[in-house]
Amino acid sequence: MSRTILHVDLDAFFVSVELLDQPELRGKPVAVGGRIDQRGVISSASYEARKFGVRSALPTRTAFQVCPDLILLPARHDLYAQHSHHVMALLHEITPQIEQLSIDEAFLDITGTELRFGSAEQLAHYLHDRIRDELGLPCSIGVARNKLVAKIATEKAKPNNICLVAAGEEAAFLAPLPVRALWGVGPKTAEILKALGIETIGQIAQARSDVLASRVRTAAGWLGKRGADELIQRAQGLDESPVESERVTKQISQETTFVKDVREVTYVRATLLELSEGVGRHLREADLSARTIAIKLRYSDFTTFTRQTTLPQPTDIDQEIFATAWTLFEANWNKRAIRLIGVAGRQLSPAARQLDLFDSTDDRVERLTRTVDEIRHKYGTESLKRGSTLRK
Ligand SMILES: [Mg+2]
Known part of the structure; x- marks a missing residue:
């Protein structure tokens, strides 16, 4: 359909x-x-x-x-979050079929809204006007037959405009754009494609699958037959992925750049704890739990990597997040000076808290965490810190 x-x-x-x-x-x-x-x-x-x-x-x-x-x-992140809520609430008036990609970005499946809002073009203008007039904010809107093309259309529309790609025009719209505009084509892949004489999306669409499969290497390894076929399909503007209204946020993360590069382990540990507490607090505020915990490290020479691990059960508890982040850090740090460190919760799901007696999470820990949140909410983040965070 x-x-x-x-x-x-x-x-x-x-x-x-x-x-x-x-x-x-x-x-x-x-x-x-x-x-x-x-x-x-x-x-x-x-x-x-x-x-x-x-x-x-x-x-x-x-x-x-x-x-x-x-x-x-x-x-002022709290302020931006408030405005984001207003924008998302306005979008929810149009349809519940919304996939929020980040604080200021969302897909809407507007199939079947013509009776209420007119054509897709009319709806795009209506939304653009309301976000400007009621919330005072400029936005850009892309409309197309699928998510892939709609998102690229928005980039084309920026700033403060609307771009519609008519059904059947997807491939022609993408063809002249540089390969980097396509999802999944990073700077390294773009370099390899360029060496093969491929600089536009249209050239990918015309490329031979077997050549791409054996010549293009991505961060995850050789592209392979399946990867090549998918890349060519995307270049032709084909994308069947649904708007996933469940997935509100992909990850909740906090990171910090040190004022001076750091290799002192107690300092790094205290920072990881503080970041883990921040991630835990944001998870609880959003009523989400994370199944996967990730850390990000950037060394003084700017080399950056992330490592993650999946938990047996989703969590929103500071101590669990920190314990996981710390284990990841200890297993992966090569003792070099650190410039930036971050913690993220991924694979998010609505927090399903149940009174399971066999649940490994101690109920008291959870209650303590909530009390801490309430005090922080009242008196600000600085008001309460665990002993080891204070040691900094
Ligand atoms: Mg934006």
């Missing part, structure tokens, strides 16, 4: 929220990010700042080098 998928993505979301509070900064190069003296990175940049090359993940130091007049604001 033919579907219609709408993808919506807020433009420069964190900055746009800040501009609601400080309208005098409109039209200026503004960014939200960490401070230079804390070796921060940019998390969101206004389009005025992007003209200078300021973009997310760029070290703040570099951002000021390319844009000396940059106005840097500290992140």
